[in-house]
Amino acid sequence: MAKAERGGAGFSLQGGLQPTPQPMPALNPQLPAEPHSPSFFRQALTIAAKDLRSELRTKEALNASLAFSVVIFLLFSFAFDPGNLDIDINEFSGGLLWLAFAFAGALSLNRSFARELQNDCLDALVASPAPPGALFLGKALANFALILAVEIISLGVFAVMYNVHIQPQLGWLIVVMLMTTWAITVIGTAFSALTVNLRMRELMLPILTYPFLIPPLMAAILLTTDLLGGKPISADNMIWVRVLVAFDVIFSLLAVVFIDIVLVG
Amino acid sequence: MNALEVESVWKYYGDFPALRDIKLNVEAGSTVALLGRNGAGKTTLLRILAGLSKPSKGKVRVKGADARLESTRRRIGVLGHGISLYDELSANENLLLFGRLYGLPDPARRAAEMLDRTGLDRVRDGLVREFSRGMRQRLAVARVFMHDPDLLLLDEPFTALDDRAIGVLHTLIAEIHQKGGTVVMSTHQLREALELATHVALIQRGQLAFAGERNQEMLQDTGWLYRTYGES
Secondary structure (H helix, E strand, O other): OOOOOOOOOOEEEEEOOOOOOOOOOOOOOOOOOOOOOOOOHHHHHHHHHHHHHHHHHHOOOHHHHHHHEEEEEEEHHHOOOOOOOOOOHHHHHHHHHHHHHHHHHHHHHHHHHHHHHHHHHHHHHHHOOOOOHHHHHHHHHEEEHHHHHHHHHHHHHHHHHHHOOOOHHHHHHHHHHHHHHHHHHHHHHHHHHOOOOOHHHHHHHHHHHHHHHHHHHHHHHHHHHHOOOOOOOOOOOOOHHHHHHHHHHHHHHHHHHHHHHHHHH | OOOOOEEEEEEEEEEEEEEEEEEEEEEEOOOOEEEEOOOOOHHHHHHHHOOOOOOEEEEEEEEEEEEOHHHHHEEEEEEOOOOOOOOOHHHHHHHHHHHOOOOOOHHHHHHHHHHHHOOOHHHHOOOOOHHHHHHHHHHHHHHHOOOOOOOOEEEEEOOHHHHOHHHHHHHHHHHHHHHEEEEEEOOHHHHHHHOOEEEEEEOOOOOOEEEEEHHHHHHHHHHHHHHOOOOO
């Protein structure tokens, strides 16, 4: 048999089929130009648009998160009477809100990379030329939009259910919500990627995520309580705004840089 | 320059060596049938070649470059066990997504062309979840060829495909081959693979037991390779 050899490792397929003698045609004559490298952010937006389109068609995570959040508010209203004038709801409104948001957010985040397991889509994404950081950022942006949408609706429900006035400090409240939601999203999306191949990922994600979220949640709870109580952001509580900013910046950069290790090993 | 160079690749899962010192050089234009029994390490090797997994030791080079480089991944088409398509998106949206990720200059036109070639142009706006199995498989083939790869990595490509999809895949592989592209496919369907292959590599328990050109003996008697070089 020509060129067939036996042995352990070290065989070679050298001397294989020679290319056709005529000049090699262009890879695809019908393509008008060579593929180019889309920008990092363009690829991230492509992934985000895909995730949002998929989610809006099924509404699996959206409905579950929203229902969960409303149910938490309802259950807490059984624990104490929101109409009782002896209770100052503003004192624990921050804790109540962010507890509900964090739990509801976990439901969306669980679906983030798990969605890619269906039909082995994650392999196609990782094999594509899109940088892993762009895949991560795209997924994080989609999660951020979904969680924020749930939070905005839930905040309205909370305000009505507990008779809380959110208008006086609405601007800062939105800023705090944006920063804390991004913190939840970044940590949650990173751990969603890390746990995607685990059998008990629904359980593992919150176990891994919540300890990391203690600093931003603590900041958000204190700031939200102050804001809903009518206390503006000042030198007293500005430190917590800085905590949120620092957390967002540091963990966003770490996640984008190290996601390749998480996805490919 | 070789299309593919595998330099002493080892892959461990825990303490278990799934691949042991694999060395392969594949010239451009070759079609390599990667053969071996279940668990031999074919899929592990293909995943490393595709950049989906990193080798524990050794290197993989595609046209002299690292397999995980963005420019390298742009050249590779991977068809794994799954169809790698989103059920909630339409056929066209799926192809557009990958066209954009691969930076195609006109993804819409290329998607339309691939849908036409795979006979799915009439259902271009239909959601994948509503497709029959055969349609999903053809769309998966369209996705793989969407960016006109010059290295194709196919893991059991004929196992899940219906006759029509196999026909489409054969035609597209032949085109890639004609353009000087390289194909590496793992398979259990010896007859089908050996008819397409120019070269054969047999993996046994993570080691390369044979690598060489496909010959007439293999075609005439598909069991010959396993009997001669495989385990008894």
